[in-house]
Amino acid sequence: MTNTLFISETKLKQFTDINNNVDTELIKNAVRESQDIEIQRILGTRLYKALIDGIINNTLTNDETTLLNDYIADALTYWSYYYALDAIYIRPRNNGLLKATGGENSEAADLTLYDRKRKVVKSKADWYSELLATYLVENRDLFPELDEQTNLAEKKPKLGSQYAKSPFVMRGSGRCQSQWRGLPIANSAYPYLPPGYYNGDCC
Numbered sequence: 001m002t003n004t005l006f007i008s009e010t011k012l013k014q015f016t017d018i019n020n021n022v023d024t025e026l027i028k029n030a031v032r033e034s035q036d037i038e039i040q041r042i043l044g045t046r047l048y049k050a051l052i053d054g055i056i057n058n059t060l061t062n063d064e065t066t067l068l069n070d071y072i073a074d075a076l077t078y079w080s081y082y083y084a085l086d087a088i089y090i091r092p093r094n095n096g097l098l099k100a101t102g103g104e105n106s107e108a109a110d111l112t113l114y115d116r117k118r119k120v121v122k123s124k125a126d127w128y129s130e131l132l133a134t135y136l137v138e139n140r141d142l143f144p145e146l147d148e149q150t151n152l153a154e155k156k157p158k159l160g161s162q163y164a165k166s167p168f169v170m171r172g173s174g175r176c177q178s179q180w181r182g183l184p185i186a187n188s189a190y191p192y193l194p195p196g197y198y199n200g201d202c203c
Contacts, residue, residue, distance in 0.1 A: 002032065002035070002036060002052055003032075004052045004055050004056055005028065005031050005032060005035060006031075006035055006039065006051070006055075006068060006072055006073060006076055007031060007073050007076050007077060007080065009024055009027045009028060009031075011073065011077060012027055012030075012031065012077055012080050012081065012084075013027075015077050016077065016078070016081045018081065018084065018088065022084075022088055026084060026087050026088065027080070027084060029087075030080045030081070030083040030084035030087070031076065031080040033083050034076060034079035034080045034082065034083040035076055035079075035080075038075070038076075038079040038125070038129070039072060039075065039076055039079070040155055041155060041158050042075075042129060042132055042133055042136070042157065042158050042159070043072075043136070043146075043157060044145065044146060044150065044154070044155055044156050044157030044158075045150060045153075045154035045155045045156075046145035046146075046148045046150060046154065047143055047145035047146055047157065048155075050064070050145050051064055051067070051068060051072075063139075063142045063143070064143075067135070067136075067143070070135075071128075071131060071132040071135050072132060074128040074131070074132075075125060075128035075129045075131070075132045077128075078121055078122075078124040078125035078128060079125045079129075081121050081125075082118065082121045082122050082125050085114070085117065085118055085121065089114060089117075133158070133159050136157065136159055137159050146159075
C-alpha cells in the first residue's frame with residue numbers, strides 16, 4: 001500500500017460527518033485502503049502510479065492536477081468514509097460486534113442503522129466514481145497511461161463496467177441491425193455521443 005495519499009484527513013472530516021476526535025491513523029488507513037482498491041480500480045495501475053510519482057516529485061501536469069482535485073478527491077472522500085465506517089462505529093470483540101460509546105464503554109451495535117448508513121455513503125461514492133470514470137472516457141487522450149499495456153500484476157482501468165458502461169448498446173443480433181432500424185446504439189450515460197453514434201464499419 002502507498003504512503004502517498006490523494007486527500008488529507010482534514011478534507012475527509014470537512015466534507016463528511018466524521019467527528020473531529022476520530023483517530024488520525026484510522027482515517028489515514030481508510031484513505032490508503034480505499035485509494036489503493038477503489039481508485040486504482042478505476043484509474044488502472046499505470047495512471048494511478050503516475051499520479052503518485054507526480055505528487056512525490058512535484059511534477060504533476062495541469063491535466064493530472066484537475067483530475068485529482070476535481071474528480072478523484074470527491075470519489076475518494078466517500079470511499080474513504082465507507083472504508084472507515086467499520087473501524088469508527090463497530091469493533092469486533094469476543095462477544096460480537098460492539099459500538100463504542102466513549103472511553104471503555106460499548107453497547108451492542110444496531111446493524112440495521114449501520115447498514116443504512118453504509119448504503120447512503122456508498123451511493124455517494126458510486127456517484128462520484130461514475131463522474132470520474134466518465135471524465136476519463138471523455139478525456140482519454142489526456143492520460144496515455146489508460147491505454148498502456150499492463151502486466152499481470154497491474155490493474156487495467158475499469159471504465160466500461162461498474163461506473164462508466166460501454167457507450168455502445170447492442171440490440172438483437174448486433175449493432176448493424178440497430179443502425180438499419182434507426183435504434184439508438186449509444187448508451188445514455190454518454191450524453192456527448194448522439195443516440196445514433198457509431199464508429200466503425202457495418203457488417
